[in-house]
Amino acid sequence: LNRADEQQLIKQAQRGDSEAFAQLYQAHVQAIYRYIVYRVSDAQLAEDLTADVFTRAISGLKSYQDEGHPFLAWLYRIAHARVVDTYRKQGRRPIESDVEEENIPIEQDMDHAMLKAQASELLRNAMQNLTDEQQQVLILRFIEDKRLEETALIMGKNANAIKALQHRAVRSLANRLERLGIDIAVLLSGLS
């Protein structure tokens, strides 16, 4: 979906065309779902929140103004707000908790799929202990593979701020994995 098509669909949806909105939904639903599932680590909750994001998008569509940013950037911002709101309602998760988790070691002789799932789980758990912004920048930059400028647009910051934030996020995650006793090289090999 190129930018011009997206702008056209937005205008049609704002005029009440449900099919146009359906096309926008189809174009972005997986990205939003992925973003949310990385943040909450719960597929069912992620599905509910994804639905909530698009429901809110419908409500806010009339007042949406295309300021040259991608539609997805707006959806990301809604998703981020929903995730933060969910955390707040559930009680904030512990940040950089001193409670050590029980880690299942990654052994080279594990079944590959099992190994990969285990490594993914460890990495995502470690990510959960980062700040909201750190998680957001890691997801957008390295999982969703967004460019620096696009990430800056989505997060409402400038590129330099994103660079600094990204550096701190990677450093924090590495430290966290180290504190958990996880060998990053083994982790990487498990994910490959």
Added chain:
Amino acid sequence: MLENGASLQDCLKRFPNETWLVDELRVVQSLSQLKVTPLTHNKVELLEHRLKVQFNKVQALPKAKPRPVWFMANRLVASVLLVFVLALVASGGTVAASSSAMPNQTLYPVKRAWENFIVTLASLIGRLAEVWAHLAQVRYEELLYMQALNNYTDLPLQDFNAALFYAQANANPNTVSVLTALMNEAQTILNDASGWSDESAYVETERLIYAQFDTQSATFLFAPTNLQPLSPTPVITTTPSLSTSATPITNLIVMSSSTPTLTATITSTLFASPTSRFQATATRVIVESSAMPMIQATLTPSITPSLTPLAFPQGIRQTATPTPTNLPIVVFTATPLPNGQDPVSPFVRETFEAVYQTQTAEAQATEPQ
């Protein structure tokens, strides 16, 4: 990050000075390997259907009405009130500090301004009686304070006068006892009238503190029984030589409306009888509707054959002429006299002189030769 399928090791070989970043690069590479099972097609379709229903619902909703003008007006009023309340809170300390200020103190104007605000509020909620009763007490305490300092400036007296007036005018059964006690106490204090130069304020205050509460009408009645006469009351008995059966009554009312010239009412009653009494009385009374004292002279002369002893005050314009047989109520209007002269006193004085001459003539006529 890694181009053309190069491994991390290849990359580090190319940039040997950056090996310290190896852990972080591995973290980044690990993140890029993370995979999430996407939403299934069925789930996407199901959610799309739900969203379409929701979309159509939102479209069917009536458009929001533009906010009415009063909404903005209410916001404005609320803003003004908020600012007012904040200002009130900010000035709360000053107001509290001024609550015990006396008329010769700096914060006294703040106290009075706050009282005015309270009176305005009280008028809105129908509690003027209580507020004015309280303020009358406050003014009285200020009066005592100033008296104790031997300070007889007229303003505290005038303020007490005004507060007591409003307290009586707004009195209700709940405040009568408070006011009556206050008035009784004020009677003893105000006995010393020598200090105040504003005689009208003193007299008016005196009138107020001697008022009586009438339970039937639930109002304070003002009786001028306590008022001091301007001049002694002469009582002269004479035997006139006139023989007439008529008992005409003439009320001569003379008024002067110039300020500060006194407003005067002169009532002259003329009658004749074989053994008539001559009375000339000058009293000072207070007119209910005016704060200014009004001079009333009541003359009850015996009618004489000539019926011309009365000298009208200078400047009085006669608008009707009494006749012996049918004396109407005659109203005289007076133009202001120069130099604030009292229009009544000459009239009374000359009447007295006429009476004296009559008596003298009578005495000479009856005196044994």
